Amino acid sequence: MKYLVTGGSGFVGSNYLHYVVNKYPEDQFICVDMLTYAGNFNNIVSLVDKPNFKFYKIDIRNAEAIDTLFAKERPDCVINFAAESHVDNSIKNPNLFSETNILGTMTVMNACRKHGNVRFHQISTDEVYGDLPLDRPDLKFKEDTPIRPSNPYSAAKAGADMQLMAYQRTYGLPITISRCSNNYGAYQFPEKLIPVVVSKALKNEPIPIYGKGENIRDWVHVDDHNNAIDLILHKGKIGEIYNIGGHSEKKNLEVVKTILNILKKDESLISFVDDRPGHDLRYAIDSSKIENELGWSLSHTFEDGIEETVDWYVNHQDWIEDIQSGEYRKAYEKLLKR
Numbered sequence: 001m002k003y004l005v006t007g008g009s010g011f012v013g014s015n016y017l018h019y020v021v022n023k024y025p026e027d028q029f030i031c032v033d034m035l036t037y038a039g040n041f042n043n044i045v046s047l048v049d050k051p052n053f054k055f056y057k058i059d060i061r062n063a064e065a066i067d068t069l070f071a072k073e074r075p076d077c078v079i080n081f082a083a084e085s086h087v088d089n090s091i092k093n094p095n096l097f098s099e100t101n102i103l104g105t106m107t108v109m110n111a112c113r114k115h116g117n118v119r120f121h122q123i124s125t126d127e128v129y130g131d132l133p134l135d136r137p138d139l140k141f142k143e144d145t146p147i148r149p150s151n152p153y154s155a156a157k158a159g160a161d162m163q164l165m166a167y168q169r170t171y172g173l174p175i176t177i178s179r180c181s182n183n184y185g186a187y188q189f190p191e192k193l194i195p196v197v198v199s200k201a202l203k204n205e206p207i208p209i210y211g212k213g214e215n216i217r218d219w220v221h222v223d224d225h226n227n228a229i230d231l232i233l234h235k236g237k238i239g240e241i242y243n244i245g246g247h248s249e250k251k252n253l254e255v256v257k258t259i260l261n262i263l264k265k266d267e268s269l270i271s272f273v274d275d276r277p278g279h280d281l282r283y284a285i286d287s288s289k290i291e292n293e294l295g296w297s298l299s300h301t302f303e304d305g306i307e308e309t310v311d312w313y314v315n316h317q318d319w320i321e322d323i324q325s326g327e328y329r330k331a332y333e334k335l336l337k338r
């Protein structure tokens with residue numbers, strides 16, 4: 001099988017590639033990434049010499065480049081991780097999020113239609129469901145919960161999901177969609193909660209938390225997310241949506257305090273800042289469908305996984321510093337000159 005993996009230099013996609021390139025030496029993995037600020041070639045540079053891995057620097061919005069790539073590589077399956085992913089950026093520049101997350105996704109879907117009805121798996125998010133109240137712990141998102149996004153990021157992800165479902169019904173495109181809650185693990189860009197907290201705490205800098213830190217997220221280790229994607233690709237039913245959750249709801253403040261505790265840092269570093277507009281209160285996922293139908297289960301508890309993740313950032317401070325200095329943006333050009 002030949003898999004085309006878009007957005008494979010980002011956080012979740014690079015972890016996915018490390019997992020599958022090693023697990024399936026007989027399959028081919030073609031990574032397509034335009035290396036936006038969030039795409040870090042250093043995340044996948046160790047895969048470059050593997051015989052079953054190739055990289056193309058391409059923008060998924062570029063229909064001609066995507067068409068040429070499909071004609072050349074003839075993939076059997078697409079896994080679409082490519083997206084603008086930071087909610088704060090979506091509030092400042094909403095159009096870019098629809099251009100990449102909806103139109104970019106459709107460009108790849110159109111190539112799938114044209115080049116032999118290629119299987120398409122979309123990496124969506126639980127954020128398409130909007131949020132839940134803090135005082136109703138009984139409520140969780142199910143696959144048939146109505147879509148009710150609350151910011152331009154989640155609205156653009158929801159838009160792509162809608163087009164995928166329409167393409168399946170109208171053109172018979174063989175699609176699946178997974179909607180996962182918040183991931184944590186190695187290689188997460190230091191604009192998101194966990195790497196920001198670790199990096200600031202190590203420098204004894206104030207740690208900004210939105211509002212009162214009461215917002216609740218459900219946390220999944222990135223390897224458990226990727227294991228679920230692998231199962232969906234091999235055993236999932238075409239046309240289906242699968243929720244992926246971590247059975248691990250935590251208030252943001254609790255997550256920050258856990259990290260400070262692991263690092264033996266004082267809670268006085270916490271600094272509450274003005275809340276994000278439209279900030280979702282609580283996400284909670286019911287993942288019983290993938291558990292019952294595909295036999296998926298978690299292999300990390302939050303308690304073990306967060307310790308291992310904090311250790312990774314502590315031991316890879318050069319990785320964070322490379323991003324903070326902008327040096328990481330030269331990694332791909334350096335490879336070309338090799």
Ligand SMILES: NC(=O)c1ccc[n+]([C@@H]2O[C@H](COP(=O)([O-])OP(=O)(O)OC[C@H]3O[C@@H](n4cnc5c(N)ncnc54)[C@H](O)[C@@H]3O)[C@@H](O)[C@H]2O)c1
Pocket residue numbers: 006007008009010011012013032033034035036037038039040058059060061080081082083084085086100104123124125126157179180181182183184189
């Ligand atoms: N991180 C999470 O907690 C989480 C949870 C659920 C779902 N998701 C979804 O998983 C996917 C990956 O998320 P992430 O956290 O790894 O994001 P990320 O921002 O770390 O990575 C996104 C990648 O996409 C690439 N990209 C962006 N625009 C592109 C374009 N036009 N053409 C080609 N490549 C482009 C970037 O260069 C980057 O490598 C996203 O679709 C996101 O919605 C993430």
